[in-house]
Amino acid sequence: xxxxxxxxxxxxxxxxxxxxxxxxxxxxxxxxxxxxxxxxxxxxxxxxxxxxxxxxxxxxxxxxxxxxxxxxxxxxxxxxxxxxxxxxxxxxxxxxxxxxxxxxxxxxxxxxxxxxxxxxxxxxxxxxxxxxxxxxxxxxxxxxxxxxxxxxxxxxxxxxxxxxxxxxxxxxxxxxxxxxxxxxxxxxxxxxxxxxxxxxxxxxxxxxxxxxxxxxxxxxxxxxxxxxxxxxxxxxxxxxxxxxxxxxxxxxxxx
Numbered sequence: 001x002x003x004x005x006x007x008x009x010x011x012x013x014x015x016x017x018x019x020x021x022x023x024x025x026x027x028x029x030x031x032x033x034x035x036x037x038x039x040x041x042x043x044x045x046x047x048x049x050x051x052x053x054x055x056x057x058x059x060x061x062x063x064x065x066x067x068x069x070x071x072x073x074x075x076x077x078x079x080x081x082x083x084x085x086x087x088x089x090x091x092x093x094x095x096x097x098x099x100x101x102x103x104x105x106x107x108x109x110x111x112x113x114x115x116x117x118x119x120x121x122x123x124x125x126x127x128x129x130x131x132x133x134x135x136x137x138x139x140x141x142x143x144x145x146x147x148x149x150x151x152x153x154x155x156x157x158x159x160x161x162x163x164x165x166x167x168x169x170x171x172x173x174x175x176x177x178x179x180x181x182x183x184x185x186x187x188x189x190x191x192x193x194x195x196x197x198x199x200x201x202x203x204x205x206x207x208x209x210x211x212x213x214x215x216x217x218x219x220x221x222x223x224x225x226x227x228x229x230x231x232x233x234x235x236x237x238x239x240x241x242x243x244x245x246x247x248x249x250x251x252x253x254x255x
Contacts, residue, residue, distance in 0.1 A: 026142035026155045029187025031134075037188070038127045039223025042075030044254040047123070049114035053245040066111030071254070074124050081117050114247055123227040123251055126218055130181070130189060130225075136160070137179050147182045147190045155181045159196060174199040189225065192216045208238030219253075226251060 051066035071082045083091075087108060094106035113119060122129040137157035145154045159177025161169055175198055182191040198210040217229040228251045235244035 026153045026183060026187070027139055029153075030155050030181060030183050030189065031131075031187075033183070033187035033189065034127045034131050034134075034225070037220065037223060037225035038125070040075075041222025041224040042073070043124070043221050043224065043226070044071070044073050046071050046252045046254060047115055047120060047249060048252070049111045049247065049249045051111045051114060051245070051247050053110075053243070055241070055243045057242055064110050065105070065107055066109075066114070067107045068111035068115050070115045072120065072124075079117055079121065079124070081115070081120065114249060119249075123230055123249065125224075126189075126216065126227045127225040129227075130192060130216075133179060133194070136164075137177075145182065147184075150184075152182045152184060152190060155183060157181075159194070171200040171202045172198055173201055188220060189218045191218065206239055208236065210234070210236040219251075221253060226253075228253075 046069060048069040049066070051064075053064045055062045068087065069084075070087070071084070073080045073082070090108040091112070094104075094109045097104045098106055098109065134157065137159050140156040140158050142153050142155045145152050157179040159179055161172060161175035161177075164172075164175075175196070177194070177196040179192065179194040181189055183189055192215070194214045196210075196212045199207070200210075201207045211234065213233045215229075215231045216227045219226055219228040230247075230249045232247045233245070236242070
Protein backbone atom coordinates (compact mmCIF):
# COMPACT_ATOMS: atom_id res chain seq x y z
CA UNK A 1 0.00 0.00 0.00
CA UNK A 2 2.81 2.37 0.93
CA UNK A 3 4.64 1.40 -2.26
CA UNK A 4 1.58 2.25 -4.36
CA UNK A 5 1.14 5.57 -2.53
CA UNK A 6 4.78 6.42 -3.08
CA UNK A 7 4.44 5.58 -6.76
CA UNK A 8 1.38 7.82 -7.08
CA UNK A 9 3.20 10.69 -5.38
CA UNK A 10 6.25 10.30 -7.60
CA UNK A 11 4.04 10.18 -10.71
CA UNK A 12 2.13 13.27 -9.59
CA UNK A 13 5.40 15.12 -9.00
CA UNK A 14 6.62 14.06 -12.45
CA UNK A 15 3.44 15.41 -14.08
CA UNK A 16 3.76 18.69 -12.16
CA UNK A 17 7.36 19.14 -13.28
CA UNK A 18 6.43 18.22 -16.86
CA UNK A 19 3.60 20.75 -16.84
CA UNK A 20 5.84 23.45 -15.36
CA UNK A 21 8.56 22.81 -17.95
CA UNK A 22 6.00 23.05 -20.75
CA UNK A 23 5.33 26.64 -19.75
CA UNK A 24 8.71 27.60 -18.35
CA UNK A 25 10.23 28.64 -21.67
CA UNK A 26 8.26 31.83 -22.22
CA UNK A 27 11.36 33.99 -21.86
CA UNK A 28 13.34 31.84 -24.31
CA UNK A 29 10.43 31.83 -26.77
CA UNK A 30 10.14 35.60 -26.50
CA UNK A 31 13.86 36.16 -27.06
CA UNK A 32 13.84 33.81 -30.06
CA UNK A 33 10.88 35.63 -31.57
CA UNK A 34 12.53 39.02 -31.11
CA UNK A 35 15.69 37.73 -32.78
CA UNK A 36 13.83 36.48 -35.87
CA UNK A 37 11.55 39.54 -36.14
CA UNK A 38 14.27 42.16 -36.57
CA UNK A 39 13.91 41.96 -40.33
CA UNK A 40 13.92 44.65 -42.96
CA UNK A 41 10.65 43.99 -44.79
CA UNK A 42 9.76 47.28 -46.54
CA UNK A 43 6.60 48.95 -45.39
CA UNK A 44 4.40 51.94 -46.05
CA UNK A 45 2.11 53.31 -43.38
CA UNK A 46 0.13 56.25 -42.11
CA UNK A 47 0.73 57.29 -38.53
CA UNK A 48 -1.72 59.36 -36.54
CA UNK A 49 -0.79 60.92 -33.22
CA UNK A 50 -3.21 62.35 -30.68
CA UNK A 51 -1.82 64.21 -27.68
CA UNK A 52 -3.37 65.71 -24.58
CA UNK A 53 -1.69 67.64 -21.77
CA UNK A 54 -2.96 69.40 -18.69
CA UNK A 55 -0.84 71.64 -16.49
CA UNK A 56 -1.82 73.35 -13.23
CA UNK A 57 -4.52 72.82 -10.64
CA UNK A 58 -8.26 73.45 -10.69
CA UNK A 59 -7.80 77.19 -10.27
CA UNK A 60 -5.33 77.65 -13.09
CA UNK A 61 -5.48 74.83 -15.60
CA UNK A 62 -4.00 74.91 -19.07
CA UNK A 63 -4.92 72.15 -21.50
CA UNK A 64 -3.46 71.46 -24.92
CA UNK A 65 -4.70 68.96 -27.49
CA UNK A 66 -2.69 67.80 -30.47
CA UNK A 67 -3.47 65.93 -33.67
CA UNK A 68 -1.10 65.17 -36.52
CA UNK A 69 -0.73 62.53 -39.21
CA UNK A 70 2.09 61.63 -41.58
CA UNK A 71 2.77 58.95 -44.13
CA UNK A 72 6.04 57.05 -44.08
CA UNK A 73 8.09 54.59 -46.04
CA UNK A 74 10.85 52.39 -44.65
CA UNK A 75 12.98 50.24 -46.88
CA UNK A 76 16.31 50.03 -48.68
CA UNK A 77 16.56 53.83 -48.90
CA UNK A 78 15.96 54.21 -45.16
CA UNK A 79 13.12 55.93 -43.34
CA UNK A 80 11.21 58.68 -45.09
CA UNK A 81 8.57 60.66 -43.21
CA UNK A 82 6.26 62.52 -45.57
CA UNK A 83 4.22 65.54 -44.53
CA UNK A 84 1.15 66.18 -46.64
CA UNK A 85 0.48 69.60 -48.16
CA UNK A 86 -2.58 69.86 -45.94
CA UNK A 87 -0.49 69.31 -42.81
CA UNK A 88 2.17 71.79 -43.95
CA UNK A 89 -0.56 74.37 -44.54
CA UNK A 90 -1.93 73.76 -41.04
CA UNK A 91 1.53 74.09 -39.50
CA UNK A 92 2.14 77.41 -41.23
CA UNK A 93 -1.28 78.75 -40.19
CA UNK A 94 -0.76 77.70 -36.57
CA UNK A 95 2.73 79.22 -36.46
CA UNK A 96 1.33 82.53 -37.65
CA UNK A 97 -1.49 82.29 -35.12
CA UNK A 98 0.98 81.54 -32.33
CA UNK A 99 2.98 84.64 -33.20
CA UNK A 100 -0.12 86.77 -32.74
CA UNK A 101 -1.49 84.99 -29.66
CA UNK A 102 0.75 82.86 -27.44
CA UNK A 103 -2.34 81.16 -25.95
CA UNK A 104 -3.82 80.17 -29.30
CA UNK A 105 -4.78 76.55 -29.88
CA UNK A 106 -2.26 74.86 -32.17
CA UNK A 107 -3.14 71.14 -32.31
CA UNK A 108 -0.86 70.26 -35.23
CA UNK A 109 2.17 71.98 -33.70
CA UNK A 110 1.43 70.34 -30.35
CA UNK A 111 1.61 66.85 -31.85
CA UNK A 112 4.45 67.48 -34.30
CA UNK A 113 7.21 66.01 -32.10
CA UNK A 114 5.32 62.70 -31.94
CA UNK A 115 5.48 62.08 -35.68
CA UNK A 116 9.13 62.81 -36.42
CA UNK A 117 11.61 60.08 -37.31
CA UNK A 118 13.02 59.74 -33.79
CA UNK A 119 9.58 59.22 -32.26
CA UNK A 120 8.42 56.79 -34.96
CA UNK A 121 11.50 54.59 -35.22
CA UNK A 122 10.73 52.50 -32.07
CA UNK A 123 7.32 51.60 -33.54
CA UNK A 124 8.86 50.48 -36.83
CA UNK A 125 11.66 48.50 -35.19
CA UNK A 126 9.66 47.18 -32.26
CA UNK A 127 11.76 44.03 -31.76
CA UNK A 128 14.88 46.08 -31.09
CA UNK A 129 12.98 48.49 -28.85
CA UNK A 130 11.51 45.71 -26.71
CA UNK A 131 14.85 43.88 -26.55
CA UNK A 132 16.58 46.98 -25.17
CA UNK A 133 13.94 47.37 -22.46
CA UNK A 134 14.27 43.71 -21.48
CA UNK A 135 18.05 44.06 -21.18
CA UNK A 136 17.48 46.57 -18.38
CA UNK A 137 14.89 44.40 -16.62
CA UNK A 138 14.96 41.42 -14.27
CA UNK A 139 12.93 38.38 -15.27
CA UNK A 140 10.24 37.55 -12.68
CA UNK A 141 8.24 34.69 -14.18
CA UNK A 142 5.29 33.93 -16.42
CA UNK A 143 1.63 33.03 -16.23
CA UNK A 144 -1.13 31.81 -18.51
CA UNK A 145 -3.65 34.34 -19.79
CA UNK A 146 -5.57 35.19 -22.94
CA UNK A 147 -5.40 37.89 -25.60
CA UNK A 148 -8.29 38.72 -27.92
CA UNK A 149 -9.99 35.52 -26.81
CA UNK A 150 -7.03 33.26 -27.55
CA UNK A 151 -4.60 31.58 -25.13
CA UNK A 152 -1.46 33.56 -24.40
CA UNK A 153 1.37 33.66 -21.92
CA UNK A 154 2.48 36.72 -19.97
CA UNK A 155 6.20 37.10 -19.36
CA UNK A 156 6.84 39.46 -16.43
CA UNK A 157 9.84 41.60 -15.56
CA UNK A 158 10.84 44.02 -12.85
CA UNK A 159 12.42 47.29 -13.94
CA UNK A 160 15.29 48.11 -11.59
CA UNK A 161 16.55 51.55 -10.62
CA UNK A 162 20.08 50.11 -10.55
CA UNK A 163 20.02 49.70 -14.33
CA UNK A 164 19.01 53.30 -15.01
CA UNK A 165 21.66 55.88 -16.00
CA UNK A 166 23.40 57.43 -13.00
CA UNK A 167 22.21 60.92 -13.94
CA UNK A 168 18.61 59.68 -13.71
CA UNK A 169 19.17 58.01 -10.33
CA UNK A 170 20.78 61.04 -8.75
CA UNK A 171 17.63 62.43 -7.16
CA UNK A 172 15.57 59.25 -6.91
CA UNK A 173 14.51 58.12 -3.46
CA UNK A 174 12.00 55.47 -4.54
CA UNK A 175 11.50 53.63 -7.80
CA UNK A 176 9.00 50.97 -8.85
CA UNK A 177 8.88 49.53 -12.35
CA UNK A 178 7.30 46.57 -14.10
CA UNK A 179 6.94 45.16 -17.60
CA UNK A 180 4.48 42.50 -18.79
CA UNK A 181 4.64 41.02 -22.30
CA UNK A 182 1.81 38.91 -23.73
CA UNK A 183 3.16 36.36 -26.20
CA UNK A 184 1.68 33.85 -28.64
CA UNK A 185 2.51 30.13 -28.60
CA UNK A 186 5.65 30.75 -30.70
CA UNK A 187 6.82 33.65 -28.51
CA UNK A 188 5.70 36.45 -30.83
CA UNK A 189 4.86 39.57 -28.76
CA UNK A 190 1.20 40.55 -28.90
CA UNK A 191 1.01 43.26 -26.26
CA UNK A 192 3.25 44.85 -23.65
CA UNK A 193 2.47 47.05 -20.67
CA UNK A 194 4.99 48.87 -18.53
CA UNK A 195 4.63 51.05 -15.48
CA UNK A 196 7.14 53.26 -13.66
CA UNK A 197 6.76 55.27 -10.49
CA UNK A 198 9.44 57.63 -9.18
CA UNK A 199 9.59 59.61 -5.97
CA UNK A 200 12.54 61.91 -5.62
CA UNK A 201 13.99 64.93 -3.90
CA UNK A 202 16.22 67.68 -5.22
CA UNK A 203 18.04 70.44 -3.38
CA UNK A 204 16.93 68.92 -0.04
CA UNK A 205 13.53 70.62 0.00
CA UNK A 206 12.00 69.99 -3.43
CA UNK A 207 10.21 66.64 -3.71
CA UNK A 208 8.53 65.26 -6.81
CA UNK A 209 6.49 62.28 -7.96
CA UNK A 210 6.36 60.93 -11.52
CA UNK A 211 4.26 58.10 -12.94
CA UNK A 212 4.46 56.73 -16.46
CA UNK A 213 2.48 53.94 -18.13
CA UNK A 214 2.90 52.56 -21.63
CA UNK A 215 0.98 50.05 -23.70
CA UNK A 216 2.21 48.67 -27.02
CA UNK A 217 0.09 46.56 -29.39
CA UNK A 218 2.21 44.59 -31.86
CA UNK A 219 1.82 43.26 -35.36
CA UNK A 220 4.06 41.37 -37.79
CA UNK A 221 4.88 42.56 -41.31
CA UNK A 222 6.93 39.90 -43.08
CA UNK A 223 9.94 39.37 -40.83
CA UNK A 224 9.50 42.67 -38.98
CA UNK A 225 7.77 43.32 -35.65
CA UNK A 226 5.99 46.68 -35.54
CA UNK A 227 3.85 48.46 -33.00
CA UNK A 228 0.47 49.17 -34.56
CA UNK A 229 -0.53 51.18 -31.50
CA UNK A 230 1.39 52.88 -28.73
CA UNK A 231 -0.28 54.63 -25.79
CA UNK A 232 1.57 56.58 -23.14
CA UNK A 233 0.13 58.12 -19.98
CA UNK A 234 2.16 60.24 -17.59
CA UNK A 235 1.56 62.38 -14.54
CA UNK A 236 3.76 64.30 -12.17
CA UNK A 237 3.79 66.75 -9.30
CA UNK A 238 6.45 68.87 -7.67
CA UNK A 239 7.20 72.41 -6.51
CA UNK A 240 3.47 72.99 -6.11
CA UNK A 241 2.74 72.14 -9.72
CA UNK A 242 0.81 69.24 -11.24
CA UNK A 243 0.64 67.90 -14.74
CA UNK A 244 -0.57 64.94 -16.73
CA UNK A 245 -0.59 63.89 -20.34
CA UNK A 246 -1.50 61.20 -22.83
CA UNK A 247 -0.21 60.28 -26.27
CA UNK A 248 -1.86 57.73 -28.56
CA UNK A 249 -0.20 56.78 -31.84
CA UNK A 250 -1.63 54.36 -34.39
CA UNK A 251 0.17 52.78 -37.34
CA UNK A 252 -1.98 51.89 -40.35
CA UNK A 253 -0.14 49.69 -42.84
CA UNK A 254 -0.72 50.62 -46.48
CA UNK A 255 -0.64 48.13 -49.34
